[in-house]
Amino acid sequence: MTQLPLRAQLASALGRSAATLSRMTGRGDGSVIGGRVGLMLEPDLLRKLARDRKLALVSATNGKTTTTRLITSALLEMGEVATNVFGANMPAGHVSALSQHKDAPYGVLEVDEKYLPEVLDTTGAGVVCLMNLSRDQMDRAAEIWLLAQKWRRALSGKPTHVIANCDDPLVTWGASTAAKVTWVAGGQRWKEDSWCCPECGGPLDRKDADWACRECTFHRPEPQWVLDDDAVIDPRGQRWLLDIQLPGLANRSNAVMALAVAEAFDLPVERALPRLREVTSVAGRYTTVEREGRQARLLLAKNPAGWLEAFDVADPRLPIILSVNAQGPDGRDTSWLWDVDYRILRGRPVFVTGERRLDLALRLDVADVPFAVCETFAEALAMQPPGRVDVIANYTAFQQIRSEFGRAV
């Protein structure tokens, strides 16, 4: 790699010191504060750190942390990879990730959907991976449509190679101004935000996986990669078993996206796939915490689409604990819980906890799902018979359980 200019070197080094200081004083992992310090001293730092590297940006409403991790694991097959492992997915986090791996020839950056245009402009990333767009808590359809429109503008006229999920009409529309697109049929479980054509507002007709606008020419592009239950069919028609360790259909979809991105970096499936199998848990998701003979597997659900993915992973034979908070990162308003169909939980022992347990309790009551309300997660866990239990929690509820019950087994 070419040397960074002196000012950028200094900004990058000071940013790293600030990050270390932040970690030492117990103020978190320091990746954001370090990046902020660096950017303050050298506003052009991200551009300079990104230069001469092969970068992939990963964006979506759900699954971006996991997919970033899967792509990183794959590219490690070829050399060092810089990545924002803590999900710090705005420019300060990207600066921090790239300065911590100054000599890494590759970078895989998780990017907040709203920041994608800015980060793409700044870094000039060669590859962009786009998976799904749906409402996050209180967003409404118009907001995510505007987001997709910003992606279109940002991608237009750039040489970027986009890997996009063509089963999501809004992602397809957002990606379709790019000069080069590899389409992946990665599936779409949550369809409530894509009944209308993003191009003309007409109704979208769906038949099996296919979709097309009834009123204009917008339609599902022909995919090069296809997720087919527990396997993937590559662009040459070869079928590969997706025997990864992360559970559920959503993660198999993330894995197909990762394989398509790896191929965009000239890494073939036979070398990338074994690397995907090495990923067992991402930022505590799918890990199990244990207390007094109860093993609780932690699933994160931050928005309606996330709940459906968690239901897919949860074992229908097991009891389930649901925990909902409404602090800053969760969104203060829990009315989005009403968008989720909870009837799938009928017949299982259901326990409800978290700060907003009563909001969730009312929602379950209306859906005719019997449940027990518990003051704390510890109480809910103590009510279980010894053995396994699934837990679905939203963001801060998830973090609380992780920090209180600590060590994963």
Ligand SMILES: [Zn+2]
């Ligand atoms: Zn249309």
